[in-house]
Amino acid sequence: MTQRLVIFDVDGTLVDSQHSIVAAMTAAFEAQGLAVPDRGAILSIVGLSLDHAMLRLAPDLALDIRAQLVEGYRAAYQAHRLAQGAAHSPLFPGTLEMLEDLAAQPGLVLGVATGKSRRGLDALIAAHGLERYFVTTQVADDHPSKPHPGMILAALEEADVLAADAVMVGDTSYDMEMASAAGVAGLGVSWGYHPRTALTAARRVIDRIADLPLALNQIWKDPT
Known part of the structure; x- marks a missing residue:
């Protein structure tokens, strides 16, 4: 067979997972004092690796700032997952x-x-x-x-x-x-x-x- x-x-x-993704991306941008992309833009990058996603969302930012956004997203997403469990x-x-x-x-x-x-x-x-x-x-x-x-x-x-x-x-x-x-x-x-x-x-x-x-x-x- x-x-x-x-x-x-x-x-x-x-x-x-859209609510967790949007919440984590919002937290990451706000932590850097940056305007948060709209919900549609955030959901459009779901599936990309985070470095590629940040490049799509913030192409004009310096590489080190985008790297901080990646780390901020990861931390916020993990915190959300730990707080909500499977519900996240x-x-x-x-x-x-x-x-x-x-x-x-x-x-x-x-x-x-x-x-x-x-x-x-x-x-x-x-x-x-x-x-x-x-x-x-x-x-x-x-x-x-x-x-x-x-x-x-x-x-x-x-x-x-x-x-x-x-x-x-x-x-x-x-x-x-x-x-x-x-x-x-x-x-x-x-x-x-x-x-x-x-x-x-x-x-x-x-x-x-x-x-x-x-x-x-x-x-x-x-x-x-």
């Missing part, structure tokens, strides 16, 4: 059931490719009890920022799966462009932080978590 791999983005795909990034309704359904399918394994740090991802997985679902977890600490294909290529190697037998599921253009660069089909989801119109590199886009298993089967049946 051919083994297949479904790789998930996290923020905006599996969990709704709740699973989207139906996510746990969807993961359970996929994990029960013979020959199918699951992974993660996220702009989160290793510490952040491990904490989130533990908070929601998701440890048993993922055979590979790729994070920003170890790879270039999305949409570079490094995370997906590492996941394919670790899971011993060919690109043709993998699908990347995500809510942002960065996820879909990363998938395309890695030669993997991209399955976009519309409930996240980029508008559906931005997911132009996706093979398909779905509007409900319940539709995900069927969409995966359709992609593998019709790989064009």
Whole structure:
């Protein structure tokens, strides 16, 4: 039996972390006495590694100031997570059931490719009890920022799966462009932080978590 791999983005795909992200970014900019980017701008960079995100949000600032913003964001986000536990990034309704359904399918394994740090991802997985679902977890600490294909290529190697037998599921253009660069089909989801119109590199886009298993089967049946 051919083994297949479904790789998930996290923020905006599996969990709704927008309130924590916006709060942490607000705290980081305010700590430097800077005007806070608007909510739309902040959510537009979700998925990028933090250094790339800060460059997008504040391209005119000196490198050392952007580095301070990165550290301020990390500290504020961690404090928010420690204070609220799993509630700081709740699973989207139906996510746990969807993961359970996929994990029960013979020959199918699951992974993660996220702009989160290793510490952040491990904490989130533990908070929601998701440890048993993922055979590979790729994070920003170890790879270039999305949409570079490094995370997906590492996941394919670790899971011993060919690109043709993998699908990347995500809510942002960065996820879909990363998938395309890695030669993997991209399955976009519309409930996240980029508008559906931005997911132009996706093979398909779905509007409900319940539709995900069927969409995966359709992609593998019709790989064009």
